[in-house]
Amino acid sequence: MTQCLVCDHDVEPFLNFGPMPIANGFLAAEQVASEPFADLEVGFCGGCTMVQLTQLVEPEAMFHENYAFFTSSSAWMGRHFAALAADARARWLDGAEDPLVVEIGSNDGTMLGNFQEAGIRHLGIEPSANVAQAAMDRGVETWVRFFGRETADAVVEQHGRADLVLATNVLCHIPDLDGVLAGVSRLLAPGGVLVFEDPYLGDIVEKTSYDQIYDEHVFYFCLGNLKPLLARHGLEIVRAEPQGVHGGSMRYTVAHAGAHPVDPAVEDLLERERLAGLHEPETYVRFRTAVEASRDALVAELERLREAGVRVVGYGATSKSTTVTNYCGITPDLVSSITDTTPTKQGKLSPGAHVPVVPHEDFRADPPEVALLFAWNHQAEIVAKEAQWLADGGRFLVYVPRVGFVDRDAPLAATPQV
Numbered sequence: 316m317t318q319c320l321v322c323d324h325d326v327e328p329f330l331n332f333g334p335m336p337i338a339n340g341f342l343a344a345e346q347v348a349s350e351p352f353a354d355l356e357v358g359f360c361g362g363c364t365m366v367q368l369t370q371l372v373e374p375e376a377m378f379h380e381n382y383a384f385f386t387s388s389s390a391w392m393g394r395h396f397a398a399l400a401a402d403a404r405a406r407w408l409d410g411a412e413d414p415l416v417v418e419i420g421s422n423d424g425t426m427l428g429n430f431q432e433a434g435i436r437h438l439g440i441e442p443s444a445n446v447a448q449a450a451m452d453r454g455v456e457t458w459v460r461f462f463g464r465e466t467a468d469a470v471v472e473q474h475g476r477a478d479l480v481l482a483t484n485v486l487c488h489i490p491d492l493d494g495v496l497a498g499v500s501r502l503l504a505p506g507g508v509l510v511f512e513d514p515y516l517g518d519i520v521e522k523t524s525y526d527q528i529y530d531e532h533v534f535y536f537c538l539g540n541l542k543p544l545l546a547r548h549g550l551e552i553v554r555a556e557p558q559g560v561h562g563g564s565m566r567y568t569v570a571h572a573g574a575h576p577v578d579p580a581v582e583d584l585l586e587r588e589r590l591a592g593l594h595e596p597e598t599y600v601r602f603r604t605a606v607e608a609s610r611d612a613l614v615a616e617l618e619r620l621r622e623a624g625v626r627v628v629g630y631g632a633t634s635k636s637t638t639v640t641n642y643c644g645i646t647p648d649l650v651s652s653i654t655d656t657t658p659t660k661q662g663k664l665s666p667g668a669h670v671p672v673v674p675h676e677d678f679r680a681d682p683p684e685v686a687l688l689f690a691w692n693h694q695a696e697i698v699a700k701e702a703q704w705l706a707d708g709g710r711f712l713v714y715v716p717r718v719g720f721v722d723r724d725a726p727l728a729a730t731p732q733v
């Protein structure tokens with residue numbers, strides 16, 4: 316039995332995916348022999364209801380100097396962050412005198428660039444040196460380090476307290492969440508707010524999107540499981556806004572308790588979570604059954620395509636795809652290659668399943684009949700990009716929210732499997 320990372324109560328495991336490689340560990344052929352594996356298992360805390368991994372990979376193994384993900388590689392995410400920055404600025408910085416914006420996990424400065432261009436004081440905290448360098452190259456001030464109590468104190472000492480702290484798709488990655496929130500509590504000015512976004516547990520359960528579960532995602536948040544943790548640090552959720560990004564995320568705005576009125580939508584969302592059973596362990600036992608059914612349906616479809624002689628390639632060498640390929644046993648005999656636009660991944664093999672990652676030019680030069688859409692969370696952007704291929708009869712095989720095809724007759728909505 317594992318102890319909860321948040322409250323020390325016992326965590327009850329509900330789903331074990333078996334041995335997994337590093338989700339973002341795309342590797343060269345000569346590295347295959349020394350590839351590390353660890354069990355990927357997720358559990359529910361009976362004490363505070365937090366859903367979390369039961370075994371952790373050392374952060375240094377995941378977020379190193381060669382960390383491959385650059386936020387700016389997705390134009391769509393760039394627009395999303397620009398909108399977030401504009402909204403947060405209008406809502407929380409209006410009238411503030413020389414405000415300070417701090418971003419935890421600031422990546423290549425895509426978000427903070429919006430503040431930098433507006434002449435607003437800003438500071439990014441980013442542990443991966445290569446992406447942090449890209450941010451500094453564009454003039455976004457960045458410290459290369461992990462965020463916690465000590466970093467928060469150092470920021471306050473050098474720059475003062477923050478009016479706005481941002482964190483997108485980063486808090487769910489940090490095992491010492493307690494240390495991070497203690498740091499946020501110290502860093503925030505009395506009326507300051509933390510605005511953060513992470514994949515939403517309600518969407519993961521509703522859509523059976525089990526590929527959101529991988530080594531980098533230590534926690535799976537909902538309003539209900541964040542509430543007691545935030546309260547311990549004198550913080551509360553004052554706004555919560557569902558987002559379409561990353562297959563279903565939630566944007567939480569958090570402040571010192573009593574500093575701002577709580578939006579009525581917060582209680583409405585909590586009630587929806589209670590009705591969906593998100594705070595009850597039985598829900599996750601049902602989730603496991605749904606995940607197993609999803610895996611079986613996907614493997615059956617891929618085997619049917621192989622027997623019919625249909626060539627299938629993967630689309631999007633995402634961290635999420637590592638969970639799917641390894642859990643479902645999707646090796647090159649089922650999916651011959653994975654197309655991806657990220658230069659650092661091209662020419663490498665996918666973690667564990669060892670499917671070759673090829674440039675997008677290969678997809679254009681030799682279009683497959685079917686593409687397994689690993690980057691399903693960018694479906695709208697990708698369907699628009701591949702409109703001609705779809706018009707010519709190409710089909711995307713998807714598995715969220717259910718196994719089915721997206722084609723010229725059924726764009727955007729997965730048709731039920733026949």
Ligand SMILES: [Zn+2]
Pocket residue numbers: 319320321322323324360361362363364365
């Ligand atoms: Zn707990």
